Amino acid sequence: MTESTARTSAVPAPTTAELVRSACARATDAVLAVEGVANAVETTVTALHHVQGSGDVVVSVPLDSPAATATWPAIGVTPTAMLEITDLAPLPLREPVRALVWLRGTLHPVPATEIRALLDDIAAEHPHPGLLDVGHTAVLLRLVLSSVIIADSQGAEPVSVRELVDATPDPFWEAETDWLRHLESDHADLVAALSRRLPAALRRGRVRPLGVDRFGIRLRVEREHDDGTACDTDVRLPFGAPVHDVAGLSRAIRALAGCVFLNGLRARST
Template sequence: MGVRQIASAVPTTAVRARSVLAAAWTCGVTTDVGQDDLVGAHCVTDGGTVRIAPPPDSVLAAAVLCSPHGRPTALLEFADAAPVPVRDRVRARLWLSGELVPEGPIGSEMVLHLRRAVLQTRTERIGVDLDELAAAAPDPLALAEPRLLTHLADAHPEAIEQLTRLITPDSLHGVVRVQPLAVDRHGLTLRLERTRGQADVRIPFHSPADDLTALTERMHCLLASAQAVSRRRR
């Protein structure tokens, strides 16, 4: 298993982390009191600051009451899962650790004073520079990615099959299914599933796609390239 990149243009670690934050709807919170899985309880500002409104019956709310000055230390976990059903669906995990500080009365919205950030991908675990994280913006396609990939998988399986022409034939040996795994401004990643195991192949765009119009053009270019490869192989 692994990722084969046809080109080196990929989002930076800070951009990847910000993209996970932007798209995540759930958040795992671990404190000295216990662990919570919160749904829809957090938000992220443009500068990457995480705010949490702890539900009154949550373990986090109890941790706030038990902590000096109502400022518990916490580890937050955000999972980045592929929107299309594939094996090993979690593409990355982001951990943020620091102190949760109330903005108002204890039990109100809290702000994470970040001390450390770590991004875990399928291939490595990387510490994220906090200044770079604060300065980074999410990938421009991050919020649209779920519907884009779901539409590609459900409505255009023939396009996915065509895109495999851009992958070396040896890489396709034993492949039983191909699914779109991820897309960002720099390229599309396909998951190649075999009877045993899988691999990911990244297909780069000729230039970054910073909006949906540009993405449509980049995808058309990839499909045109795939058709040209098919003609050459006949």
């Protein structure tokens, strides 16, 4: 079980729509559930998913999958579908799921005349090896959204499609995995210093880097109750101001940790 305080504007953080966009951008695990004949639900693991600027979501699925066959024009219906996206932590945490995103809407085939341009657009934003399978073993489908929900340690919250369209992923979404792994494996001293900013009761647990964005860093504190059951807590430590590049991110983390050697300063040699 993971605990956290409710979302509050008092702590600078990404908007809920930005959280959804970031989770969709970095997550590789997604399942498409399609409502078929007689309300039967068929699921398909997607090879890739991509949120377009319009708010539609393009997914790639195997040619012989239930999702692909459900959109055949011969069926004469437009199936309802839900894409479940799992945002996993980059580190091997006791509870690895950071968030779940549910994108619901209607599923449509992508016309053959639009596929090449669509593949080029997706590749320009985020090249993905699964794009090479389209037209061979995979097919592109378009999910036209009607509702968006995200659930994490702070609860579940809906996001309007308009908010999703207007939002962008956090600038550090792509580098986050490598950055957090490097922080834990090579900078235990910084993690220990950050943990000293936590309430005293949380310092007795194992503190792990959970996430980072332009507004701050999130830590996971893995603890146990007196009876031995898990009692994990997520805590956000905000930066003094939003950051926009890797150099600024490094300075902000060191400032949070109380490091006096910032902006290239070094200790005086003896």
